[in-house]
Amino acid sequence: MPDHAPCTHLATHDVSNQPPVSGDRDLLREDLPLAEGLAREAPAWVAERLAPLACNAGRESWQVLADEANHYPPELRTFDRHGRRLDEVHYTPAYHHLMxxxxxxGWHGVAWEHEGAGGHQAHIAALYLLTQVEPGFCCPITMTHAAYPVLRQDSAVLATWGPRLLAHDYDPRALPIGDKRAATFGMAMTEKQGGSDVRSNTTRATPNADGSVRLTGHKWFCSAPMSDAFLTLARDEAGIGCFLVPRFRPDGERNGILLQRLKDKCGNRANASAEIEYADAWAQPIGAPGRGIATILDMVQQTRLDAATAPAGMMRQALREAWHHAQGREAFGKRLADQPLMQRVIADLALETEASLALCLRTARAFDGAPHDDHERALARLLPALAKFWHNKRGPAFMAEAMECLGGIGYVEEAPLARLYREAPVNSIWEGSGNVMCLDVMRVLGRHPECIVALRQELALARGAHHDFDRALGMLERRLDATPETLEAQARWLTQRLAQCLQAALLLRHAPNAVGETFCTARLGDEATPLFGVLPAQAPLAAILARINP
Structure with a gap:
């Protein structure tokens, strides 16, 4: 047999007309709307503390870890090799680096370290940045943050768990709380038969002599099942109660939290969600007996604001990817970034991103002001549901449009847009679907008239700034005067329009005229459409696009 020379691969073409590798970014310095929003809404210390995170989170190496965490999703380890129950979730090292x-x-605890003094604004801005690294791991960050106001309802519970919840550390080891440097929290509310209707829950809480309880039942979704403790709802003699369920009982043995399986989800693949059984699980009551739903609402309000912020962060990442590609790619003799239709699409995406961020930061300021200001307290009650509903309704269409800007390369898994597209629906479903959010908005407006007063005051601050805005306010006022039955039938329209009008008011007051006025015409004018890229003929595209990456 003759010897064969090694095969030589000849280049068939040059790789050209591709955008350059984006490289490391400073996610605060390059985000003018974020920098302006923090300067407007937050104390100076917030931007100073965020600056190192923004620089670090923008490194390309984090995207490599995000890809790994999604490519190798968490695995359930039910038993050890001897057949003993483990009920543990194994993650790739990349996930732990992200945590x-x-x-x-300390971004999970900063809101409580600086409560009333910019803490919520710091948390929301950090979540917006962290989402641009990888949205999935932000779920346990959100729930750990949101658990703190519930823990404060019991001084003994707070003394044990509070310091570890606030620790600037991450300790993934499965150990009793006394052996942990830091702790994370999950939640387990919904059951198969009820979903969002938690009043139909059947999990039972049986009292022990020492005041603790034993839980027996199932949970259809347990978020972040590797957490050190879970807040959950169960039924006792007084009704539906709220309970803290630790991974380990006080005697150091594993608690009766049996992980049945991990959910195989459309997106959010770096994060685990599980179906669980409570098999005589030890738990501590928190809050008043029979008032579990009211008790847990302290947590839900926090998680809803986070669920409104995540799509804003995802929009920013998708916008940045689309604009970077358009600037580095030519078609039909000129750059995509110079094509009129592409400019309109990306400018419209930029408007949506800026409007969503503005509403998130304003809501966070309301959270910070709520303890000492009636106006801010009223806004804090209403705005999370508004923002969560609308930002998440815009998210999937936004991701699809941004993906289309890249063409086929946007649809492949090496690009983050495919991951963002699969991720987009989850925050709409989590913590209450769109209909639940709209019904909550109607409930707040019906039971808390001070919320309508506060919202009208906020909207009135921009009255007279744009004719389409003024006309939209007039229509909104007429709809709000309808009967309760009519209001519920129009709940989706009202929630959408309230959110859009508040976004418009914020942009008219605080953004450049090019942004605020174009947003009003495109969203509230006669030719308003849900289709991205339909902007007024004379829209100042250059001024809007210049704000994407100044």
């Missing part, structure tokens, strides 16, 4: 990025900076 260290968030917890090491």
């Amino acid at each position: 260290h990025l968030a917890c090491g900076g």
Whole structure:
């Protein structure tokens, strides 16, 4: 047999007409709407503390870890090799690096360290940045953050768990709380038969002599099942109660939290969600007996604001990817970034991103002001549901449009847009679907008239700034005067329009005229359409596009 020479691969073409590798970014310095929003809404310390995170989170190496965490999703380890129950979730090291990025900076606890003094604004801005690294791992960050106001309802519980919840550290080890440096929290509310209707829950709480309880039942979705403790709802003699369920009982043995399986989800693949059984699980009551739903609402309000912020962060990442591609790619003799239709699409995406961020930051300021200001307290009651509903309704269409800007390369898994597209629906479903959000908005407006007063005051601050805005306010006022039955039938329209009008008011007051006026015409004018890229003929595209990456 003759010897064969090694095969030589000849280049068939040059790789050209592709955008350059984006490289490391400073996610605060390059985000003018975020920098302006923080300067407007937050104390100076917030931007100063965020600056190192923004620089670090923009490194390309984090995207490599995000890809790994999604490519190798968590695995359930039910038993050890001897057949003993483990009920543990195994993650790739990349996931733990992502958790260290968030917890090491204390972003899960910053709202409570600086409560009433910019803490919520710091948390929301950090979540907006962390989402641009990888949205999935932000779920346990959100729930750990949101658990704190519930823990404060019991001084003994707070003394044990509070310091570890606030620790600037991440400790993934499965150990009793006394052996942990830091703790994370999950939640387990919904059951198969009820979903959002938690009043139909059947999990039973049986009292022990020492005041603790034993839980027996199932939970259809348990978020972040690797957490050190869970807040859950169960039924006792007084009704539906709220309970804290630790991974380990006080005697150091594993608690009766049996992980049945991990959910195989459309997106959010770096994060685990599980079906669980409570098999005589030890738990502590928190809050008043029979008032579990009211008790847990302290947590839900927090998680809803986070669920409104995540799509804003995802929009920013998708916008940045689309604009970077358009600037580095030519078609039909000129750059995509110079094509009139592409400019209109990306400018419209930029408007949506800026409007969503503005509403998130304003809501966070309301959270910070709520303890000492009636106006801010009224806004804090209403705005999370508004923002969560509308930002998440815009998210999937936004991701699809941004993906289309890249063409086929946007649809492949190497690009983050495919991951963002699969991720987009989850925050709409989590913590209450769209209909639940709209019904909550109607409930707040019906039971808390001070919320309507506060919202009208906010909207009135921009009255007279744009004719389409003024006309939209007039129509909104007429609809709000309808009967309760009519209001519920129009709940989706009202919730959408309230959110859009508030976004418009914020942009008219605080953004450049090019942004605020174009947003009003495109969203509230005669030719308003849900289709991205339909902007007024004379829209100042250059001024809007210049704000994407100044």
